[in-house]
Amino acid sequence: MRQDEPLRTEIIAVGMELLGPHFRDTNSLYLTQKLEDLGLDVSFKTIVGDDWDNLTLSLRHSLSRADFVIASGGLGPTTDDRTREALAHVLEKKLNFREDILEAIRKRFERRGMTMPAVNKKQAYVIEGAEVLENKNGTAPGLWLETGGKIILLLPGPPQELIPMFEESVWPKLQKLRNFFTSRTILKTTGLTESEIEERIFDLYPQSPEIRMSTLAYPGQIEIHLAARSPKNPAEAKKRLDRLQEAILDRLQDNVFSPEGKELEEVVGNLLRNNNKSLATAESCTGGLLGNRITNVSGSSDYFLLGVVAYSNKAKVRLLDIPMRLIDEHGAVSLEVAQAMAAGVREKSQTDLGLGITGIAGPTGGTPEKPVGLVYVALNSEKGSEVTKNLFLGNREAVKFQSTQRALDMIRRYLLKIKRP
Amino acid sequence: MRQDEPLRTEIIAVGMELLGPHFRDTNSLYLTQKLEDLGLDVSFKTIVGDDWDNLTLSLRHSLSRADFVIASGGLGPTTDDRTREALAHVLEKKLNFREDILEAIRKRFERRGMTMPAVNKKQAYVIEGAEVLENKNGTAPGLWLETGGKIILLLPGPPQELIPMFEESVWPKLQKLRNFFTSRTILKTTGLTESEIEERIFDLYPQSPEIRMSTLAYPGQIEIHLAARSPKNPAEAKKRLDRLQEAILDRLQDNVFSPEGKELEEVVGNLLRNNNKSLATAESCTGGLLGNRITNVSGSSDYFLLGVVAYSNKAKVRLLDIPMRLIDEHGAVSLEVAQAMAAGVREKSQTDLGLGITGIAGPTGGTPEKPVGLVYVALNSEKGSEVTKNLFLGNREAVKFQSTQRALDMIRRYLLKIKRP
Numbered sequence: 051m052r053q054d055e056p057l058r059t060e061i062i063a064v065g066m067e068l069l070g071p072h073f074r075d076t077n078s079l080y081l082t083q084k085l086e087d088l089g090l091d092v093s094f095k096t097i098v099g100d101d102w103d104n105l106t107l108s109l110r111h112s113l114s115r116a117d118f119v120i121a122s123g124g125l126g127p128t129t130d131d132r133t134r135e136a137l138a139h140v141l142e143k144k145l146n147f148r149e150d151i152l153e154a155i156r157k158r159f160e161r162r163g164m165t166m167p168a169v170n171k172k173q174a175y176v177i178e179g180a181e182v183l184e185n186k187n188g189t190a191p192g193l194w195l196e197t198g199g200k201i202i203l204l205l206p207g208p209p210q211e212l213i214p215m216f217e218e219s220v221w222p223k224l225q226k227l228r229n230f231f232t233s234r235t236i237l238k239t240t241g242l243t244e245s246e247i248e249e250r251i252f253d254l255y256p257q258s259p260e261i262r263m264s265t266l267a268y269p270g271q272i273e274i275h276l277a278a279r280s281p282k283n284p285a286e287a288k289k290r291l292d293r294l295q296e297a298i299l300d301r302l303q304d305n306v307f308s309p310e311g312k313e314l315e316e317v318v319g320n321l322l323r324n325n326n327k328s329l330a331t332a333e334s335c336t337g338g339l340l341g342n343r344i345t346n347v348s349g350s351s352d353y354f355l356l357g358v359v360a361y362s363n364k365a366k367v368r369l370l371d372i373p374m375r376l377i378d379e380h381g382a383v384s385l386e387v388a389q390a391m392a393a394g395v396r397e398k399s400q401t402d403l404g405l406g407i408t409g410i411a412g413p414t415g416g417t418p419e420k421p422v423g424l425v426y427v428a429l430n431s432e433k434g435s436e437v438t439k440n441l442f443l444g445n446r447e448a449v450k451f452q453s454t455q456r457a458l459d460m461i462r463r464y465l466l467k468i469k470r471p
Numbered sequence: 472m473r474q475d476e477p478l479r480t481e482i483i484a485v486g487m488e489l490l491g492p493h494f495r496d497t498n499s500l501y502l503t504q505k506l507e508d509l510g511l512d513v514s515f516k517t518i519v520g521d522d523w524d525n526l527t528l529s530l531r532h533s534l535s536r537a538d539f540v541i542a543s544g545g546l547g548p549t550t551d552d553r554t555r556e557a558l559a560h561v562l563e564k565k566l567n568f569r570e571d572i573l574e575a576i577r578k579r580f581e582r583r584g585m586t587m588p589a590v591n592k593k594q595a596y597v598i599e600g601a602e603v604l605e606n607k608n609g610t611a612p613g614l615w616l617e618t619g620g621k622i623i624l625l626l627p628g629p630p631q632e633l634i635p636m637f638e639e640s641v642w643p644k645l646q647k648l649r650n651f652f653t654s655r656t657i658l659k660t661t662g663l664t665e666s667e668i669e670e671r672i673f674d675l676y677p678q679s680p681e682i683r684m685s686t687l688a689y690p691g692q693i694e695i696h697l698a699a700r701s702p703k704n705p706a707e708a709k710k711r712l713d714r715l716q717e718a719i720l721d722r723l724q725d726n727v728f729s730p731e732g733k734e735l736e737e738v739v740g741n742l743l744r745n746n747n748k749s750l751a752t753a754e755s756c757t758g759g760l761l762g763n764r765i766t767n768v769s770g771s772s773d774y775f776l777l778g779v780v781a782y783s784n785k786a787k788v789r790l791l792d793i794p795m796r797l798i799d800e801h802g803a804v805s806l807e808v809a810q811a812m813a814a815g816v817r818e819k820s821q822t823d824l825g826l827g828i829t830g831i832a833g834p835t836g837g838t839p840e841k842p843v844g845l846v847y848v849a850l851n852s853e854k855g856s857e858v859t860k861n862l863f864l865g866n867r868e869a870v871k872f873q874s875t876q877r878a879l880d881m882i883r884r885y886l887l888k889i890k891r892p
Contacts, residue, residue: 069503069512070503070685071501071503071504071507072685072687072696073496073500075494079492079493080492082490082491082492083492086491086492091490092490093520093522093525094519094529095490095517095518095519096518097515097517098514098515099514101514104514104515108515111532115525115528264488264491264493266493275493330786333762333778337759337762337763337765337766337771337778338758338760338761338763338765339759339763340759341759342757342759342760342762342763342871344758345757345758345759345780345782346758346867346868346871348835350758350782351782351783354783355782355783355785355786356781356782356783356786356790357778357779357782358777358778358779359759359762359777359778359779360777361766361772361776361777362772362776362777364776365751365776365777365820368819368820369777369779369819369820398789398790399785399786399790400785411766413769414769414770446767450763450766450767
């Protein structure tokens with residue numbers, strides 16, 4: 051094994067289904083992050099089916115390129131599951147039957163009042179020289195093998211088996227391969243565009259390979275992902291991260307709603323609770339998404355009392371006491387109606403804050419004067435009313451999401467007494 | 472090229488960012504489905520960074536295994552973008568400068584009032600013998616190269632460039648490689664468990680390689696994905712698909728809410744519209760998710776008039792006219808309160824149907840008598856009231872989603888006059 055530089059690391063995901071169009075790759079994202087945290091950068095990921103020739107070829111190629119190969123999947127009991135056999139074949143090593151492993155699998159079935167099917171017997175074979183990794187959440191044991199200057203790790207495919215096995219059995223072993231300690235955080239912002247953010251922070255992009263910074267932009271939310279590492283100790287990594295985080299916060303100020311990756315609804319929920327303020331919402335075009343997001347936070351019943359989804363004009367009039375003449379005069383999508391919705395729901399529920407949203411989510415319903423994406427958001431409080439006029443881009447769901455971002459951010463800025471972006 | 476059997480096909484995705492923990496792989500899922508539709512099964516997918524040695528090694532290995540190699544990414548103007556150069560190097564072919572391509576790139580910048588940066592010049596180089604694929608949505612042209620009995624396709628990485636280029640320039644070329652015509656559909660169900668479904672349809676799993684059937688289970692929704700293919704013509708593929716689809720529908724009957732992949736909120740929306748029925752909802756633990764889902768369907772204002780998110784007891788009493796004594800007597804999470812919410816919101820909004828949901832989404836708030844996941848869903852109509860008591864598993868979001876599935880399915884079954892599962 052090369053001691054002088056980081057291990058060349060590869061991941062192989064095995065399984066027919068992984069080559070189909072429905073594959074959602076969560077295992078390798080999880081593994082990548084854990085490896086990165088140790089300073090082990092992944093240089094290849096391969097996805098291969100259970101065809102014997104392809105599987106052995108893939109192992110051969112990876113072993114020719116890498117020092118550390120992690121393969122997941124294909125350890126099950128069926129005839130399609132051949133990762134163990136393929137690796138033994140490629141390494142020209144024997145598979146030894148282990149009575150104790152068979153016994154453990156048999157007991158697992160017994161505990162559930164079932165008899166172990168005969169096919170499971172193959173899971174009790176171990177490649178000579180390999181260490182067995184216990185699977186507490188399934189029948190397929192993992193394997194850790196050091197041979198010919200290389201490390202090979204076999205893990206089961208299902209994430210609910212792979213992740214606990216990795217945390218419990220693999221992570222402690224990886225400490226000896228550790229090159230770096232890593233600290234991570236995510237800064238989340240809303241209200242500024244991606245280019246406004248880039249303009250303010252472009253000179254902070256780190257030159258050092260020990261710090262990584264990347265910007266991910268979604269409609270209504272821009273995230274700055276930071277990772278800092280140190281070959282010496284976690285405290286130094288944390289110090290590097292803190293320094294960069296502070297520099298970014300200094301540029302973006304309170305446009306960052308969370309410097310530690312929290313969701314906006316959680317940040318706003320904490321502010322409402324800490325300020326002892328209650329909230330009611332009146333939604334039209336967002337159709338309940340705002341209420342849904344607020345109530346995704348456990349304990350939100352402490353501050354969120356009422357949401358009204360007043361989709362029809364009749365509902366606006368009857369439940370929120372909005373004068374019909376206001377709707378006739380300005381239209382349901384108007385600054386005036388947004389304000390009246392916020393005031394109406396606050397009055398109805400006797401809360402500290404009332405929030406009103408009305409707009410055109412699309413794709414239909416737009417006019418030249420009131421195009422798709424036009425959304426008014428109003429906040430009513432003891433200090434009176436404030437309202438924003440927004441023109442959001444994107445499809446129906448993107449317009450709805452951006453509208454709720456604006457609404458939550460208006461509450462945040464009100465409670466923190468900071469001005470609009 | 473092998474004429475006798477399907478081409479061995481591989482996909483390589485190139486880019487440092489694809490090896491990081493934030494990668495969402497959409498390109499290769501898209502490509503896989505398109506290739507499958509032609510009968511071209513992908514045998515490997517490789518993800519590799521922009522390191523020169525790894526990139527060339529990866530191309531070498533793929534070209535040694537496959538007849539058809541598709542590489543995406545690394546065609547941009549920066550020094551990190553080297554897929555074109557790496558492929559030329561591996562194939563020992565020259566890169567020829569093409570004035571007409573440079574001119575096209577320069578004009579693209581000019582149309583936006585910009586001057587082309589000097590770095591873009593490298594995008595005007597073409598591997599000898601390759602055909603250039605126009606990029607209407609970016610500066611990086613694609614390449615199609617047939618050499619040594621193999622086909623190699625280079626595509627740009629951004630999906631908004633890759634997909635249109637594939638549809639316009641690549642798809643017509645692939646017709647000559649077509650082995651099969653394919654038809655697809657998705658049957659969606661709710662209300663039955665995965666094992667109940669398996670029991671009813673296990674013997675329908677096709678033996679023929681021309682038909683594929685896979686079951687994907689989510690909390691509250693189980694999907695059966697079908698694909699049928701024919702070497703001769705699309706009509707035969709469609710006939711095979713129809714035959715299997717009908718056999719499954721015969722077993723699962725009206726537990727399938729859509730035989731063609733529609734969302735439940737869309738199915739219910741169409742039923743409401745066609746039956747000329749209006750709906751109002753009163754949500755507690757789902758916090759607006761039901762309203763949000765209903766209003767994700769464009770045109771839902773035709774039938775959805777009002778949603779109330781009565782998170783507090785006070786809101787339940789004040790807005791829905793629920794007697795406080797009912798809450799005191801039975802608790803806010805009870806069959807009686809669910810029924811009163813459904814009746815109250817229907818009365819308030821004068822709709823044909825009223826829907827009430829109350830429950831404990833968790834993770835906190837559960838008791839031995841009323842555990843997390845206990846959710847009552849009530850439907851009120853001119854025919855009176857029906858209510859279900861449910862115990863959903865999973866985290867807060869899973870409980871919320873399953874509650875809205877049950878609510879929508881109760882409306883569906885009411886309008887279709889079919890009994891509960």
